[in-house]
Amino acid sequence: MRMKKLLCRIAIAFTLLFTTSVTFQMINNTNISHAAKNYYAKHNCTWYVFNKRAQVHKPIPNGWGNAKYWYTNAKRSGYRVGTKPAPKAILQSTAGYYGHVAYVETVYKNGSIKISEYNYNRALAYGTRTLSKSTASKYRYIY
Known part of the structure; x- marks a missing residue:
């Protein structure tokens, strides 16, 4: 049971870490070079x-x-x-x-x-x- 809780916590931590870093990069993107395609x-x-x-x-x-x-x-x-x-x-x-x-x-x-x-x-x-x-x-x- 302890191992299951530990694995669950690790999975949650990785999920939060990944989501937070992607969100920060998206919000903090002041370089607009991603808009290279003209729509x-x-x-x-x-x-x-x-x-x-x-x-x-x-x-x-x-x-x-x-x-x-x-x-x-x-x-x-x-x-x-x-x-x-x-x-x-x-x-x-x-x-x-x-x-x-x-x-x-x-x-x-x-x-x-x-x-x-x-x-x-x-x-x-x-x-x-x-x-x-x-x-x-x-x-x-x-x-």
């Missing part, structure tokens, strides 16, 4: 920005949904967010049914910015634009 719809703005951020080693997760939700979901995920453009940041807009995101390539001395994006002026196509300082100030940014 966003191909050639949409979210798909492009996900890939672009991975290229510059600033990955983002797959689960932020449509572009209009990215700012809120980024904030909830612990990303820094704000209203000032910065190189490698994500420009975000809630305008339109799905919203829009773009990648900030450059912030110029005069405050204008160059962005790259997909699916803005042409359906499912790549493009770049330069936005004036005043226009850039109307958007939100994820850093």
